[in-house]
Amino acid sequence: MLRDAAIVGVGCMGFKSITPDLSYKEIMFEAATRAYEDAGVNPRRDIDCFVTCGEDYWEGFSIFDEFVPDQLGAVLKRLFTVSADGLYGIATAYMLIRTGQFDTVAVEAHSKASDMLTYADIVAFALDPIYNRPLGGHPYYIAGLEMNRYLHETGNTKEQCAQVVAKNRKNALANPYAAHGANITTDDVLESEPLFYPLSQLDVSPLADGCAVMVLASDRVAEKLTDTPIWIRGVGWNSDTPRLETRDWGRALYTELAADMAYKMAGIRTPLDEIDFAEIDDIFSYKELQNLEALRLCGRGEAGRLTEEGITERDGDLPINPSGGLLGVGYTLEASGLQKLLEVVLQLRDEAGKRQIPDVETGLAQIWRGIPTTSGAVTILSNAV
Amino acid sequence: MSEKIKKYPGEEIATKDLREGRVPLIKWKPKARYAWTAGPAMSRFLKELKDGRIIARKCHKCGRIMVPPRMFCELCFKSTDEWVYVKDTGTINTYSVSYLAADASRLKEPIIVAVIDLDGASKGMGILHWLGEVKQENVKFGMKVKAVWKPLKERTGTITDIKYFKPVEAK
Amino acid sequence: MTLFRRNLKETGQELAYEATKMALDSAGLELKDIECVTLGTAPDAFDGIHMKGENLLDGAGAWRKPYSRVYVGGGTGVFTADSGWWHVASGLFDTCLVVAEEKMSSCFPHPQYAFTTIFDPIMDRPLGINLVWIFALEMHRYMHVHGIKKEKIALVSVKNKANALDHPCAQLPARITVEDVLNSEVMVWPVQRLDISPTSDGAAAIVLASEEVAKKVTDNPVWIDGVGWCIDSTYWTNRDLYYPKYVECAARMAYKMAGIKNPRKELDVVEAYDPFDYKELHHIEGLRLCRKGEAPEITAEGITQRDGDLPVNPSGGLLGVGNPIAAAGLMKVCEIFWQLRGEAGKRQVPGDPRTGLAQAWGDLMQYGSVIVMRS
Numbered sequence: 018m019l020r021d022a023a024i025v026g027v028g029c030m031g032f033k034s035i036t037p038d039l040s041y042k043e044i045m046f047e048a049a050t051r052a053y054e055d056a057g058v059n060p061r062r063d064i065d066c067f068v069t070c071g072e073d074y075w076e077g078f079s080i081f082d083e084f085v086p087d088q089l090g091a092v093l094k095r096l097f098t099v100s101a102d103g104l105y106g107i108a109t110a111y112m113l114i115r116t117g118q119f120d121t122v123a124v125e126a127h128s129k130a131s132d133m134l135t136y137a138d139i140v141a142f143a144l145d146p147i148y149n150r151p152l153g154g155h156p157y158y159i160a161g162l163e164m165n166r167y168l169h170e171t172g173n174t175k176e177q178c179a180q181v182v183a184k185n186r187k188n189a190l191a192n193p194y195a196a197h198g199a200n201i202t203t204d205d206v207l208e209s210e211p212l213f214y215p216l217s218q219l220d221v222s223p224l225a226d227g228c229a230v231m232v233l234a235s236d237r238v239a240e241k242l243t244d245t246p247i248w249i250r251g252v253g254w255n256s257d258t259p260r261l262e263t264r265d266w267g268r269a270l271y272t273e274l275a276a277d278m279a280y281k282m283a284g285i286r287t288p289l290d291e292i293d294f295a296e297i298d299d300i301f302s303y304k305e306l307q308n309l310e311a312l313r314l315c316g317r318g319e320a321g322r323l324t325e326e327g328i329t330e331r332d333g334d335l336p337i338n339p340s341g342g343l344l345g346v347g348y349t350l351e352a353s354g355l356q357k358l359l360e361v362v363l364q365l366r367d368e369a370g371k372r373q374i375p376d377v378e379t380g381l382a383q384i385w386r387g388i389p390t391t392s393g394a395v396t397i398l399s400n401a402v
Numbered sequence: 403m404s405e406k407i408k409k410y411p412g413e414e415i416a417t418k419d420l421r422e423g424r425v426p427l428i429k430w431k432p433k434a435r436y437a438w439t440a441g442p443a444m445s446r447f448l449k450e451l452k453d454g455r456i457i458a459r460k461c462h463k464c465g466r467i468m469v470p471p472r473m474f475c476e477l478c479f480k481s482t483d484e485w486v487y488v489k490d491t492g493t494i495n496t497y498s499v500s501y502l503a504a505d506a507s508r509l510k511e512p513i514i515v516a517v518i519d520l521d522g523a524s525k526g527m528g529i530l531h532w533l534g535e536v537k538q539e540n541v542k543f544g545m546k547v548k549a550v551w552k553p554l555k556e557r558t559g560t561i562t563d564i565k566y567f568k569p570v571e572a573k
Numbered sequence: 574m575t576l577f578r579r580n581l582k583e584t585g586q587e588l589a590y591e592a593t594k595m596a597l598d599s600a601g602l603e604l605k606d607i608e609c610v611t612l613g614t615a616p617d618a619f620d621g622i623h624m625k626g627e628n629l630l631d632g633a634g635a636w637r638k639p640y641s642r643v644y645v646g647g648g649t650g651v652f653t654a655d656s657g658w659w660h661v662a663s664g665l666f667d668t669c670l671v672v673a674e675e676k677m678s679s680c681f682p683h684p685q686y687a688f689t690t691i692f693d694p695i696m697d698r699p700l701g702i703n704l705v706w707i708f709a710l711e712m713h714r715y716m717h718v719h720g721i722k723k724e725k726i727a728l729v730s731v732k733n734k735a736n737a738l739d740h741p742c743a744q745l746p747a748r749i750t751v752e753d754v755l756n757s758e759v760m761v762w763p764v765q766r767l768d769i770s771p772t773s774d775g776a777a778a779i780v781l782a783s784e785e786v787a788k789k790v791t792d793n794p795v796w797i798d799g800v801g802w803c804i805d806s807t808y809w810t811n812r813d814l815y816y817p818k819y820v821e822c823a824a825r826m827a828y829k830m831a832g833i834k835n836p837r838k839e840l841d842v843v844e845a846y847d848p849f850d851y852k853e854l855h856h857i858e859g860l861r862l863c864r865k866g867e868a869p870e871i872t873a874e875g876i877t878q879r880d881g882d883l884p885v886n887p888s889g890g891l892l893g894v895g896n897p898i899a900a901a902g903l904m905k906v907c908e909i910f911w912q913l914r915g916e917a918g919k920r921q922v923p924g925d926p927r928t929g930l931a932q933a934w935g936d937l938m939q940y941g942s943v944i945v946m947r948s
Binding site: 538 | 578579581588681682683697703709710711713714760762810
Binding site for chain 1: 584617618622623628630631637639640645656658662665687688693803808819826830935937
């Protein structure tokens with residue numbers, strides 16, 4: 018098994034539905050301080066490189082890179098921005114460590130979604146300016162189109178999607194980091210206000226603020242810093258076409274290809290045998306089903322049945338989104354991947370409190386970059402010695 | 403360009419043609435609006451500006467008094483420890499004369515901008531602001547300046563509650 | 574690379590495609606030989622597309638490949654090449670396509686206006702700040718601390734625009750004199766029109782490969798021997814702007830990796846980032862190629878000319894070739910590549926250069942990214 022790099026420290030602030038008393042500077046400082054404390058490192062001395070993940074238009078600043086170093090302890094140090102989700106940052110940190118030139122790398126991602134006054138317009142701003150934007154409308158219609166096609170092709174149902182929502186939001190009640198835990202029934206979901214058929218209000222994950230920071234180290238350093246290094250077994254990331262007109266609406270190909278890359282690195286041939294639990298993308302309820310199949314954790318079209326039979330519950334055979342997922346914890350934009358990876362780390366360290374799944378050895382985190390992209394990443398972690 | 407390459411892609415269009423619509427164009431004005439949380443440090447800073455004062459934060463470990471104030475010291479990487487008022491006078495660290503407005507249009511009257519190191523803060527702790535009541539040829543590096551404030555009822559808690567900095571007469 | 578011009582007709586994806594195709598052709602490879610793609614592009618606000626890295630990816634050949642975008646303001650061009658380095662050096666990939674694209678012309682009425690969004694909304698924006706202010710403040714400080722006169726700084730603009738006459742993609746090549754610079758329109762004193770590089774559209778691309786693959790593809794690979802990057806604090810008004818410590822920091826990292834102890838002697842050709850003429854001087858000092866304050870002297874002595882002892886910006890730099898932010902940095906990497914292979918035509922520096930360096934700068938007077946290449 019690969020033992021090139023391990024996660025030796027994690028810290029987060031949030032996740033909360035709003036943070037009116039703190040600017041992005043303070044929430045990042047808090048998460049970073051916690052992560053460095055957890056890892057037992059001094060960023061001014063011990064960290065060889067800092068990777069921050071974000072996009073300008075979420076923040077409302079251009080070149081947001083400029084505003085990052087101070088609160089991470091990276092002044093006059095090596096820091097850069099990867100314009101993508103936190104899991105891309107983890108993959109980047111992994112590559113940096115594997116070059117042999119860096120021993121300790123910190124990865125950060127945050128969301129200050131509550132600072133955005135015109136979220137839907139900002140998402141719409143990511144649409145192609147020539148072909149798609151002039152059509153107007155709230156861009157989430159793209160999720161409606163995909164959900165409809167996916168359900169049509171696979172035979173999974175809206176009811177099964179609603180079950181995902183009920184499961185995840187209930188899971189979140191046991192998660193002190195979650196912003197949107199709630200006791201919701203599948204009927205509540207099905208009866209909620211229709212938004213972009215077949216999506217209803219409760220099929221959509223609500224936004225949240227927060228920040229997550231992780232410290233990765235090479236095996237040499239990891240073993241000095243901690244008794245419980247969480248090893249990176251595999252990383253993968255991939256992008257399908259950005260164009261709405263030519264994409265495959267039914268399949269999450271980017272997840273399939275990213276997963277293939279990660280499984281190959283991890284030496285995993287039959288994922289179901291080795292992945293004990295997973296935190297997978299659920300920005301929209303149907304995404305959990307679509308990604309479950311794309312990750313080859315079940316056959317095509319089977320994810321709905323798995324959900325119905327309770328297999329993906331926290332006490333099921335293949336717990337999915339024990340943290341509450343994005344539906345329950347909150348959609349934290351580019352921090353979503355780290356939010357999910359955080360849960361994987363805590364579970365593997367036996368630190369997940371009431372959410373703890375017994376006897377876990379290998380966990381997987383997967384993320385999609387959201388509308389209108391077809392890009393995603395996968396990270397596989399293990400606590401095995 | 404390598405001498406091996408003969409053809410260089412790229413079709414130029416003149417700015418005039420672009421502006422006058424002779425090239426197919428799509429226009430879009432983004433609706434990206436934000437309300438940034440100022441956070442504890444800057445909220446206090448803005449409140450103090452409204453009261454006609456400039457406030458800074460001090461880190462007990464390195465002893466720096468920092469403005470703009472911040473809740474953490476970026477060099478020691480720890481929380482800062484106390485609020486300290488600094489003076490509204492300072493020295494010019496660097497200055498410049500601008501004939502350009504923010505949108506790149508030309509200004510009829512140039513404005514003088516400067517980085518002013520504030521008295522009472524640590525060495526080199528400057529802020530950006532305008533200079534006023536001075537001719538551009540009379541501005542000097544190291545010159546002593548003082549803030550001119552808007553009257554209380556016009557102050558709203560923003561950096562422009564200070565109208566500009568003007569030279570302090572030499573004694 | 575594509576032409577660099579004020580406005581190009583092609584869309585961002587088309588520009589990326591053109592540069593990418595050229596790079597693949599020059600390496601004799603096809604898209605299927607490429608295992609991953611990394612793209613660099615600077616503010617989304619110019620192109621007018623949120624998450625523009627996603628929008629550009631199929632033009633950059635990244636369809637169904639591992640793809641990511643890095644972004645460090647102006648430092649992006651050289652930094653993207655650095656990011657390509659770690660993709661291959663990690664052992665995860667044997668080949669990597671590095672692409673940089675910029676389409677500043679999309680921003681109406683003028684791209685400069687989009688730059689206001691890089692500034693802090695509380696301390697800087699309410700003052701009506703224009704991007705050129707910070708350069709002017711830095712330039713003035715540099716001139717004051719070392720007692721440098723504008724005449725010496727203008728020599729850089731003269732040199733680079735003249736060098737650019739031999740660059741087939743150049744946007745503003747010209748034969749100008751120091752007097753032309755000193756008589757040009759004052760923008761933000763001491764910055765005048767001929768001190769500044771233009772806003773541009775353009776794209777550039779390079780192909781990286783591991784040792785094993787490189788040796789199969791070409792007889793003349795150019796190796797990446799050192800990479801470096803560094804960022805300074807966001808509080809730019811709390812810093813003394815006369816010296817770019819962050820460039821020195823980035824350079825040290827690259828020199829250490831490349832085993833360079835005396836850069837002035839060991840580097841044969843340098844492409845230093847020159848969005849403004851004084852920045853070339855600033856960066857030459859930051860790269861420790863001379864003592865602090867000495868850069869104007871070595872320029873006046875002709876040492877940085879193409880036939881001088883330490884040629885700097887033989888391409889014509891940003892001042893001459895153009896400044897599509899990320900693509901400009903990668904253009905410099907391309908230039909070092911062609912110089913080290915003896916393929917730079919009329920721009921070739923004599924004497925068979927073997928070791929070259931490209932450097933870019935970015936953010937709020939904060940970022941240095943460096944790459945050292947050897948043939």
